[in-house]
Amino acid sequence: MPDKISKLHRTWVVSSVKGRDTKPELIARGLLHNLGYRFMVNGPRNRELPGKPDIVLPKYRTVVFVHGCFWHRHPHCKIATTPKSNQNYWLPKFRENAVRDCRNQKAIREAGWNVIVIWECELKDLEAVAE
Numbered sequence: 001m002p003d004k005i006s007k008l009h010r011t012w013v014v015s016s017v018k019g020r021d022t023k024p025e026l027i028a029r030g031l032l033h034n035l036g037y038r039f040m041v042n043g044p045r046n047r048e049l050p051g052k053p054d055i056v057l058p059k060y061r062t063v064v065f066v067h068g069c070f071w072h073r074h075p076h077c078k079i080a081t082t083p084k085s086n087q088n089y090w091l092p093k094f095r096e097n098a099v100r101d102c103r104n105q106k107a108i109r110e111a112g113w114n115v116i117v118i119w120e121c122e123l124k125d126l127e128a129v130a131e
Contacts, residue, residue: 004085017071024120025054025066031126032057032064039064049113051104062114065101069120073098077121 005013025041032039037057040046045056045063053063069079073094083090105115 010086020054022066022068024068024118024123027123027126028064028066028118029055031123049111050107051101053108060114061112062116063108064116064118065105066118066123067101067120071097072101072119074119074121077119079121 029039029041032055038059040056040058041054043056043058045058046052046054049056049063051065054066055064056062057064067074069077070081071094074080082094105117108115
């Protein structure tokens, strides 16, 4: 199925997607802060570690990635839909995102850090995430 909007408009739409300080990230940070954890979001570790983790807890050598279900392809999630149009663009993009995520998480673990992934849809039930 051909794309229904122009390439220029598609570029504008995709470029307007926020890369940081998203609502799920803010919720996760608020939850961690309320639980008494102290963390960094713009520190040197955030920029140095592979994948630029959303949250770094240096005291615990732990990083947190807050993944959007759509962009990072959360398995069996209703938010992780695949667009019907322009699949020649979307399918490789999603595959590349998943491969990159695995590669970055592996590199972080090999550097001696713990990795936690919080999915966007999980933040709808904050009590479950806090456990």
